[in-house]
Amino acid sequence: MSNEKKADIVIVGGGAVGLFTAYYLTKSGAQVILVDQQREQLSCSHGNAGLVVPSAYVPLAAPGMITKGLKWMLSSTSPFAIRPQLKLSFYSWLWQFMQNSSEEHVTRSLPLLYQLNQRGSELFDSFYAEEKLACDYQKLGHLVLCKSDKRFKDELETAALGKPLGVEAIEWSKDQLAAEEPNIEIDTLRTVFYPGDSHMNPHKLIENLKLLLLDMGVVRVEGEVCSVQNRNKKVLTVLQNGEEFHSNDVVISAGVWSDKLCQKLGIKLPLLPGKGYTLTMDNPSQQARRPIFFAEAKVVATPMGDSLRFGGTLELGEMRLHINQARVKGIIESIPKYLPTFNMSQFKGITPWCGLRPCSPDGLPYIGQCPPFKNIYIATGHAMLGLSTGPVTGKIISDMIAGQQPEIDLTALAVDRF
Template sequence: MKSVGIVGGGISGLFSAYYLLEYGCEVTVIEQGSFQDGCSFGNAGMIVPSHIIPLAQPGMITKGMRWMLSYESPFYVKPRLNWGLMKWGYLFWKHSTEAHVHRSIPVLRDLSLLSRQLFQELAMRGDFDFGWQEKGLFMLFKNQETRHEMQEEAHVANRAGIEAQVLSSQEVQAMEPDVQVNVEGAVYYPGDAHIYPNQLMDGLVAYLKNKGVRFLENHSVKDFAVQGNSVKSVVTSGGTFSYDEIVLAAGAWSPELSEKLGVSLPLQGGKGYSFFTSDLTNNIRIPAIMLEARATATPMGGGLRFAGTLEVAGTDRSVNMSRVKGIHNSINQYYPDLKVPFPKEADVWRGLRPCSPDGLPYIGRAGRFSNVILATGHGMMGVSLGPATGKLVSELVTNQPTSMALPALDPLRFS
């Protein structure tokens, strides 16, 4: 029986533990904080095989520069003299090409479809409830320019085998009979789904504990004891622990840990915000991305969660209420009769999505170390890609054939 230490108690770490159990491994999850404070708890909860175009794409830098002029915009890079940020920015620019998008589409598609299949199996298994619903996703747009962009994306999706339907405003309204929807139209992806992330995370932790997984909360990793081509133990604030295999799934903090092993990992924390309202007379039925505002709306837990922004600010976890105001202001532009109160700062969730510069996650072995696997860099799709990531990690640990090819996800691809 292999012993595996997973550094990071977020969605990638927990699903890695889940699938490693199926291979009979002895698993410990090490988390620097509390398991109630991870990035995935406040996620928009969207499971999105539709998202096959990486963040690094033509035109994104121009849009980003324009958005940075507004405090309420959906995108912001905190200016700072930081070599890691400059390298990340250069690599993002370098990969914002049509050729990169073309190469990435089948990778993201296969990863997302594997994840959706595993979510479906998890829901059918019924180990715990996590609010699984297959209602699709609206990509709502309000102007002709965005319509043109989304028609192109729908064409790309259909060509890649992901069903996409371009709808008129009347067709959107017919599918949302309980609230007014003020849009030019939408692209509808019937194959997408959504969950309640809080239930998923709580359910996973409870299930894993019941199955014997050891959880070490408030244990920050200080160093690794290296012997030859393997890591013999993990040195934490609460003691030193030895494992046969180590999985680094520490989200936005992964570069700090990989650096201790001499592995450079270009990655930036992309801060996002969300808030939840339950005081609604009527609710939407289908999750939506409000495209011009780059904000999301997801029905869950009897209420409605709004989320958005991508604030590249390292590991700064402070709340910028101007960004939250931008999300709130967008709601009535798309759903004019929803009465959503502006949240108090204490009720605003924020999390750091680990963003790679090319929009593809890092899943694979860490260079010369024979017993270290990296699983991070999923950006805004951490929850959506969680099961696939965990499955692939478990296959790598146990030397099984992987469910999909991994070269494009190699953690050393920028070395």
């Protein structure tokens, strides 16, 4: 490009969503500038649990969530908590979340969330086959361990919701589990196997995807965007340091920070951070072949090459990348209950990672144009599924910008739905 300050499209935010958007746009022939703060701790995409999960079709806004959040507020180690904030936007989000936490909303959203995740999974398969990016990508399914009959019954009910969609769920006997997971001792009462899921090392994916994009001609700019302005069919993107970029279209994929940029455009985009933690153990004494979810504790253990990453917790509300040691302790304490050869002392010296998931009040992402602006697109709000649905989001935005009909009906994902 002769002048790097002009491009067809500027993308704000280079997490999984922004990077896959840049990938599909560039493949379609567009010139892309990707602006990101390039501070690893400011992206939720690096340290997450690495799952691609067509089996995760129940939205965050579901019956019982508010009750659980309020009940668990009193426990410092619980896997889910709501942290009240002194902001009107927090209470407005919570109100919308309560309105959406219904059976009807779950029934309506299941096919859409499944479609997003399943298409995300297919695109990961073809992306991996084509680009052969080193990220430990494997499609071996994922296991759900239940230590109580009650939790197992709940899991079967959830699995039954996925059956009409085509999601396979198989109960494994203890012998089958031992044969399929020979390198790790597992303590469980009942086990459900979801064969359609995949996993990877998300940090490797992000870093290698950035390099691939450079090779493909994407211009990467380090900096913080302070405003996006619509200027007569063109868009002006302004950085904190005064740099300006002109483009035909802009995509805001700035994760949990996207609402700030929207506010400046006069657009309301309800988002709350949902903080979660992971701990990565290198060369564990025993290693799993596939991700293992501890159902009661809501903790997942994902094998990533020679490491095993444990992740969990959803703390809604607090916009701070601060490690709450009590929540981390909650994760660590749950591990020996399911994997008895692990103990608390093995986690000494492991630095926890935390990330802020961008959560919308109905548990569905925002994907599409940002009315009234036809050339500003939003791609965020993916909550627990931004890695899984990153490729499909990028593909949809790329198709829309190219004037093609997106492959998924976006009505329920409209940016102005609240």
